[in-house]
Amino acid sequence: MADLHIRINRDGGGIAGQIAAELRESIRGGRLTPGTRLPATRDLATDLQVSRGVVVEAYEQLVAEGFLVSRVGVGTQVTPKAAARPVTRASPRPEPARPGAPVCAPYYGHRPTSPDLSHFPRERWLAAVRHVLTTVPSEALDYGDPGGVPELREELAGYLRRVRAADVRPENLVIVGGVAQGLSLVLHVLSRKGPLQLAVEDPTSHRQAPLLRRAGAHLVPVPVDEEGLDVRRLSGDAVLVTPAHQYPTGVVLSPPRRAALMEWAYAGDRTILEDDYDAEFRFDRDPVGCLQGLAPDRVILSGSVSKAMAPGLRLGWLAAPPDLAEAVRRARGELDLGSPVIEQYALAHFLRTGGYDKHLRRMRREYRRRRDALVRALAEELPEIRVKGIEAGLHVYLELPDGWDELKTTRAAQELGLSTEPVGPMRDSPGPAAVVVGFARLPAHKAFEAVRGLKVRMSGQKVD
Structure with a gap:
């Protein structure tokens, strides 16, 4: 086992994050080579004079990121793939943002919407892949239907009818x-017919707008309030909406707004693009059905396994009216000939055998526990912060007290290991100062420590 040189700022908070950052930098810089065995968590905790749980948390984070691998009887080692990672000297903390620029999470893939990848069902997924590789015929690995393998579409159709009340x-x-x-x-x-005016929610994720514009849409922001998208202010040829749990505000599209949205679509022969974002994780009650089930000839439903399992799987789906589904299928064939088939067969098996449902139930309980812990810590330590939105998803929307600055709050939270983004860059129209905080990777027992750290850091950073 290797002795480790790890520097800790004990006054800076986020000890587990500091340990993870030091180890990550050592691996990237080549100081810890592939296969190097790290000290046992108890030994390293003793060396650093911290609790064992802090070291366990740091190791688990690096295992989830792929820097470390842990095996029973072998211990924790630097993954053999670590050597292929680019050698960088970047600071583990975010660089200061340009005035008005969005402050992103410290690491590329970690966002407030990211799930806890340490809970990815590795064994069950491995069993599904093994089943596929031992049962599917060789011909199934050839170029297939760019719309997807029939087995997965069959299983998904049943799942969406059963769980999301879809008509598909x-x-x-x-x-x-x-x-x-x-x-x-x-x-x-849709833009083949001419310039497309696409209504979008305001605020909305700042990562989404460039993608939509590049695809040929002219964006028309429409305000979001406590009932969701303000349908009375809609204009354009189509609308992109997240009715189950809006990002970033966390609100749900109310029943009257749903009815009004259907009327708007039918009155002008318009299209509704429904992003079924966070529909799997509703904690306070059963989720409402999707819009597509109410108007399958007007609504295109999109979803994925990114929040339920892992974004890196890159598996999603569209449910569209027949003519449009065929047009999208042809476009997919022109783009890249379709998605990898082994993963599609594996997901079909995972759905068919109940593994997907079981995983969702487990994660729903865990995420609810983590959200409750964070909200409780905020209520006790920082009651001046207002938690908005429903009890759902992987993030909370926090309206900040008077005098708090979004960017300063975001940086302080990120330095404590909280996945945080400012809401200002997501707005087209002015609104109250607010941030989004992801809780999926914040263990419940760490919530109070993180919030107390934020309280201390922000006590001297208020602005007039």
Whole structure:
């Protein structure tokens, strides 16, 4: 086992994050080579004079990121693939943002919407892949239908009817590489008729707008309030909406707004693009059905396994009216000939055998526990912060007290290991200062420590 040189700022908070950052930098810089065995968590905790739980948390984070691998009887080692990672000297903390620029999470893939990848069902997924590799015929690995393998579309159609009250058949489904690609394909098809005016929620994710514009849409922001998208202010040829749990505000599209949205679509022969974002994780009650089930000839439903399992799987779907589904399927064939088939067969098996449902139930309980812990810590330590939105999803929307600055709050939270983004860059119209905080990777027992750290840091950073 290697002795480790790890520097800790004990006054800076986020000890587990500091340990993870030091180890990550050592691996990237080549100081810890592939196969190097790290000290046992108890030994390293003793060396650093911290609790064992802090070291366990740091190791688990690096295992989830792929820097470390842990095996029973072998211990924790630097993964053999670590050597292929680019050698960088970047600081583990975010660089200061340009004035007005969005402050992103410290690491490329970690966002407030990211799930806890340490809970990815590795054994069950491995069993599903093994089943596929030992049962599917060799011909199944050839170029296939760019719309997706029939087995997966069959299983998904049943799942969406059962869980999301969708009105969908296998032939109306197209398998895509996530919601982002699905939306790009749909907009590409819709814009063939001419310039497309696409209404979007305001605020909305600042990562989404460039994708939508590149796909050929002219964006028309529409305000979001406590009932969701303000349908009275809609204009354009189509609308992109997240009715189950809006990002970033966390609100749900109310029943009257749903009815009004249907009327708007039918009155002008318009299209509704429904991003079924966070529909799997409703904690306070059963989730409402999707819009597509109410108007399958007007609504295109998009979804993925990115939040339920892992974004890196790049598996998603579109449910569209028959003519549009066929057009999207052809466009997919022109783009890249379809998604990887082994993963599609594996997901079909995972759905068919109940593994997907079981995983969702487990994660729903865990995420609810983590959200409750964070909200409780905020109520006790920082009651001046207002938690908005429903009890759902992987993030909370926090309206900041008077005098708090979004960017300063975001940086302080990120330095404590909280996945945080400012809401200002997501707005087209002015609104109250707010941030989004992801809780999926914040263990419940760490919530109070993180919030107390934020309280201390922000006590001297208020602005007049």
